[in-house]
Amino acid sequence: MRFLGRTCLIVLSLLPAVSTQRDGSSVVGSDQPLIASPGEDVSLPCHITPSLSAVDMEVRWFRQKFKIPVHLYEDRRDRTDVQDSDYRGRTALSIFRLQKGILSLNLxxxxxxxxxxxxxxxxxxxxxxxxxxxxxxxxQC
Structure with a gap:
């Protein structure tokens, strides 16, 4: 019984290391503004660090209102049905980049x-x- 108790204690002491794998991850945008001209195409930078696949995650780009996304990727697909109409047809995420934790939005x-x-x-x-x-x-005027 004593052996079982020690085994449980060892296993329980290892759980935080296993379950907190993503606790050290964060989403990082850009600390510098991106400057462009009307009519241009840009990539708004964002990534998960350390690198972690986002293919099975929800990735949401928004401005003031969380519920009205500029772009929403959910259930492994782009959800244009809930997208802000001002951005419809102008945004994209790369599935290949999502695999590497790169969440950058092409606008x-x-x-x-x-x-x-x-x-x-x-x-x-x-x-x-x-x-x-x-x-x-x-x-801008």
């Missing part, structure tokens, strides 16, 4: 109204993280 044909702070949020249902990236579209 095409920039408009002046695209200027602002974008949040990149990733979750697997237990762990989550969020980063921010600022976009400045030149020539």
């Amino acid at each position: 095409r044909n920039l408009h002046h109204t695209d200027s602002g702070v974008y949040s990149c949020y990733a979750t697997d249902g237990v762990w989550n993280g969020q980063g921010k990236t600022e976009l400045i579209v030149r020539g």
Whole structure:
């Protein structure tokens, strides 16, 4: 019985190391604003560090309202049905980059109204993280 008690203690002491594997991960945006001109295409930088596949995660890009995403990737597909209509047909994530934990959002044909702070949020249902990236579209009135 004493052996069993020690074995349980050893196993329980190892659990935090196993279950906290993602606790050390975070989502990182950009600490520098991205500057572009109207009509250009950009990639808004964001990634998980240390690198962790996001293929099976929810990845949500949004501005002020979490519930109205600029882009939503969920259940291994892009959810354009809930996407902000101003961005429909202009955004994309790369599945190959998601495999490496790169959550960068490709945004095409920039408009002046695209200027602002974008949040990149990733979750697997237990762990989550969020980063921010600022976009400045030149020539704003």
